[in-house]
Amino acid sequence: MLPQNCLLCDAHAGKELLCAACRNDLPHHNGPSCPVCAHPSPQQAICGACLKNPPAFDATHAAFIYDFPLDALLKHLKYGGNLVLVDFFAQALLEHLSAHPPDWLIPMPLHPQRLKHRGFNQSLEIARSLSRLSGIPLLAESVSRTRHSEPQAGLPLAKRAANVRGIFAVSGDFKGKSILLVDDIMTSGASLNELAKTLKKAGAIRVECLVAARTLPHHV
Numbered sequence: 001m002l003p004q005n006c007l008l009c010d011a012h013a014g015k016e017l018l019c020a021a022c023r024n025d026l027p028h029h030n031g032p033s034c035p036v037c038a039h040p041s042p043q044q045a046i047c048g049a050c051l052k053n054p055p056a057f058d059a060t061h062a063a064f065i066y067d068f069p070l071d072a073l074l075k076h077l078k079y080g081g082n083l084v085l086v087d088f089f090a091q092a093l094l095e096h097l098s099a100h101p102p103d104w105l106i107p108m109p110l111h112p113q114r115l116k117h118r119g120f121n122q123s124l125e126i127a128r129s130l131s132r133l134s135g136i137p138l139l140a141e142s143v144s145r146t147r148h149s150e151p152q153a154g155l156p157l158a159k160r161a162a163n164v165r166g167i168f169a170v171s172g173d174f175k176g177k178s179i180l181l182v183d184d185i186m187t188s189g190a191s192l193n194e195l196a197k198t199l200k201k202a203g204a205i206r207v208e209c210l211v212a213a214r215t216l217p218h219h220v
Helices: 020-025 048-052 070-078 085-094 112-118 122-134 157-164 190-201
Strands: 012-014 059-065 104-107 143-145 168-170 178-186 206-214
Touching: 059 085, 070 085, 070 178, 070 206, 085 122, 085 206, 104 122, 122 178, 143 190, 157 190, 168 190, 178 190, 190 206
Parallel strands: 059 206, 104 178, 178 206
Antiparallel strands: 143 168
16 A cells, blocks of 8 residues: 555555544444443343333344544535545454354445445445455345435434334245344434344344444534
């Protein structure tokens, strides 16, 4: 690789995507958190929200907190098409894989209309790179979105679950399988929860979420 400038501040970064200062500023998700939803939780206990209304997924692992300057990197990827960041996020997620690998990695699918508009699925690209790095098989074609819904980011939290209800379809045999869902950002968790619910109805016994960034309550 040729010497380059930092994607965030344009300072000299050598052969890295980010300069040392920006790498040090990245908000890693390493504080005590609920093992189910990855929201902050003392002693890493299951939080009250997950106890009251258990989600369909069994655990959540996040590499970063969705905050500055990490949010700018994800926008570079998601809306700027800067696919050089795919391996950066896959490498970060690799460090958060559990000791017991799943049977399959499944990326959050995009509806064909949105895929046509954007040109790529950032979650699929990250999952594809992670599959190469980890050796965990990637399964993408068996899960799809059946309805073109409003973007979750533009909706109030209270309406997000209804927006994605019944939106996913799966094909194939998931009986007894352990699945790791890969996504770029987890905010309310409504999409991941609905996909996990659909997979469990199809026979999956365990579904975990692996996300590049988790939005914390005070950032929602």
